Amino acid sequence: MAKSNDSKFHIAMFPWFAFGHMTPFLYLSNELAKRGHRISFLLPNKAQHQLQPTNHHSDLITFYPLVVPTVDGLPKGTETASDIPIFLTTHLATAMDLTRHQVESILINLKPDFVFYDTAYWIPELASTIGFKTVCYNAVCAASLATAVVPARKVFKERQLTMEELAMPPPGYPSTTVVLRQHEARALSFISFEFGSGITFYDRIKTAMEKCNAISIRTCHEVEGELCNYIGTQFAKPVFLTGPVLPEPDKNRIEDRWERWLGQFEPGSVVFCAFGSQWVLEKAQFQELVLGFESTGLPFLVAVKPPTGVATVEEALPEGFEERVRERGVVCGWVQQQQILGHKSVGCFVNHCGFGSMWEALMSESQIVLVPHLGDQILNTRLLADELKVAVEVERDENGLFSKENLCKAVKSVMDKESEVGGLVRKNHKKWRETLLSEGFMSGYIDGFIEKLHELKCQ
Numbered sequence: 161m162a163k164s165n166d167s168k169f170h171i172a173m174f175p176w177f178a179f180g181h182m183t184p185f186l187y188l189s190n191e192l193a194k195r196g197h198r199i200s201f202l203l204p205n206k207a208q209h210q211l212q213p214t215n216h217h218s219d220l221i222t223f224y225p226l227v228v229p230t231v232d233g234l235p236k237g238t239e240t241a242s243d244i245p246i247f248l249t250t251h252l253a254t255a256m257d258l259t260r261h262q263v264e265s266i267l268i269n270l271k272p273d274f275v276f277y278d279t280a281y282w283i284p285e286l287a288s289t290i291g292f293k294t295v296c297y298n299a300v301c302a303a304s305l306a307t308a309v310v311p312a313r314k315v316f317k318e319r320q321l322t323m324e325e326l327a328m329p330p331p332g333y334p335s336t337t338v339v340l341r342q343h344e345a346r347a348l349s350f351i352s353f354e355f356g357s358g359i360t361f362y363d364r365i366k367t368a369m370e371k372c373n374a375i376s377i378r379t380c381h382e383v384e385g386e387l388c389n390y391i392g393t394q395f396a397k398p399v400f401l402t403g404p405v406l407p408e409p410d411k412n413r414i415e416d417r418w419e420r421w422l423g424q425f426e427p428g429s430v431v432f433c434a435f436g437s438q439w440v441l442e443k444a445q446f447q448e449l450v451l452g453f454e455s456t457g458l459p460f461l462v463a464v465k466p467p468t469g470v471a472t473v474e475e476a477l478p479e480g481f482e483e484r485v486r487e488r489g490v491v492c493g494w495v496q497q498q499q500i501l502g503h504k505s506v507g508c509f510v511n512h513c514g515f516g517s518m519w520e521a522l523m524s525e526s527q528i529v530l531v532p533h534l535g536d537q538i539l540n541t542r543l544l545a546d547e548l549k550v551a552v553e554v555e556r557d558e559n560g561l562f563s564k565e566n567l568c569k570a571v572k573s574v575m576d577k578e579s580e581v582g583g584l585v586r587k588n589h590k591k592w593r594e595t596l597l598s599e600g601f602m603s604g605y606i607d608g609f610i611e612k613l614h615e616l617k618c619q
Contacts, residue, residue: 169613172272172292174202174263175299176279177228177256178241178249180436180514182207184299184378185276186214186221187405191606193217200270202263204228204239216408224266229258245440246534253356253364256280267292273617276376279355281364284371293616295400296372300515302379302387303543304536306333308351309365310394332394334386348535369395374616376400378515380605382595383548400612403605404519404596407498414499421461421490422500428507431460431571432526434497435512439533443467445561447478450491452567454481458508458575459488463495501526508575510567513540522550522592527574527585529554531562550589552581 171192175185182203189199198220203211205225215221228239234251238244241252260282267275267290276297277283284294298305312330326348355361369375375397377388392399413419422430431453435441441449446467453460470476473491497517501509501524509526511517512533518540521528528551532541544551552574555566574582595601 167614168196168198169274169617170198170200170270170272172200172202172267172270172275174275174277174280174283175297176241177204177207177239177252179207179210180241180516181278181299182211182240183214183407184405184516185297186211187407188276188297188378188402189221190214190216190408191402191405192610193220195606195610196220197610198222200224200266200272202226202266206239214407226259226262228255231255231258250353250355253279257282257356264290274613277368279364279368281359281368281371283368284373287373293374294372295374295376295613295616296369297376297378297402298369299378300536301518301540301543302377302384302391304539305365305369305377306330306387306390306394307539308348308535309362309369310391311366311370312394332390334390348538350535369397372397373619374398374400374612376402376609378402378405380404383592384543398612398616400609401605402609403602404523405606406519406523406602412496412499414496414503418461418495418500418503421487422503422505424487425459425505427504428525429459430503430505431456431458431508431510431575432500432506433460433462433464433510434495434500434517435464435531435533436514436517439512440465441467443469443476446473446476448562448564449567450481450489451478452562452564453489453571454485455564455568456571456575458571459505460485460490461495461500462489462491463493463497463500464491465493508571510571513537513544515540518544522589523596525593527582528552528589529570529574531567548588548592550585550592552585 173185173189175181189201193199200222202224205227208223208225230236231251231254234248234255235244238252241249264286267286272292274293274295275283276295278297287294307329310330312332351362352360355364375395379401380403381401388399388401450462453462466473467476477491500506501520506526508529509521509524510529511521513530514537530541530545530551530553532538541553545553552570554562554570556562573579574585576582
């Protein structure tokens, strides 16, 4: 006899060992726990301390720490992607796969109704013996899945795709705007590289999506509906959307020093730049970045990691830069992104278009300028700049490098009140922001998602 839709689930979460994946899984866990569902969250041991403040329902969300084994090529003590440069993540994938026995033991004891996972393609192999349903939950945009890992892409183990093949969308792709430039195609070529021992990134993600009971994506029909339908057709799977699943507003106040600094400037006049936890610029590009902001003549706050080869951002600044910008410009490390972005003085958000930052940008009132780096960031940028026309992308040369002139040009194009481009993206952004913030929009997606889980559980 089928359970009623009032019954509560026990769901195990096992995301990829990167905060850009673990955090969205935890956002979804909070929404499910808010509705009474029990969550068991499997994650690296050290990560639980960093994620604990984001667990808003500790009575229903329990962390199960895993011991991340040491593997050749992985620095001792590595547990998450933020501990290492991006070229070493293949070894972290190997380490994650080696936690399989730990994961299996935990799941045997827990006996959950569902297991949500993303890169752990072997989770469905455990499902038949333990007895749970599997949901491949993707915390990246549908555009990146549809462009990079659908079966139509046909990546063969004996070769990497040519730049020409990577530049074009796969057969049947529902949009004609995603044609990659040469440097962007190179950034996407990682799908043919090894990601874990004896498996490519493409095969890992494709297998994860092929073997699950249902595919889920952190997006909404209004933004990526056609792409989600395309993915469902390609994999012959049901596709459940959760909506953006944004974090609850951070109740922590903005730090006093940033409140004082931002408070000096007119509303909507400050340019805020943040590139996430993994992107480390080369020194030359770092200097082009800060010189570009200087050239705008606008106040700016840049929060990035020190460039390669130096210990601090200060020692990499161009000669005379600090004296020239004085109180108008600040370059630093980590800041409270959500609180900074919500400050009334911030009028432009320059970011890498990681999926989390993409949604934060859409929900903000700031103009959006994009400087993508990795494959999924490039596709997120295509969505915002080319499809939705809510943002401007900084132009680059054939090697993927940007200049201070092009950065300055992009910022001024959206900040100039008389700019035609600025007016267009401002108008479109306002429309999408109103849609996303409309009453019942977010909660409706979660409630609909839970209905789909009930249907899946009864099959």
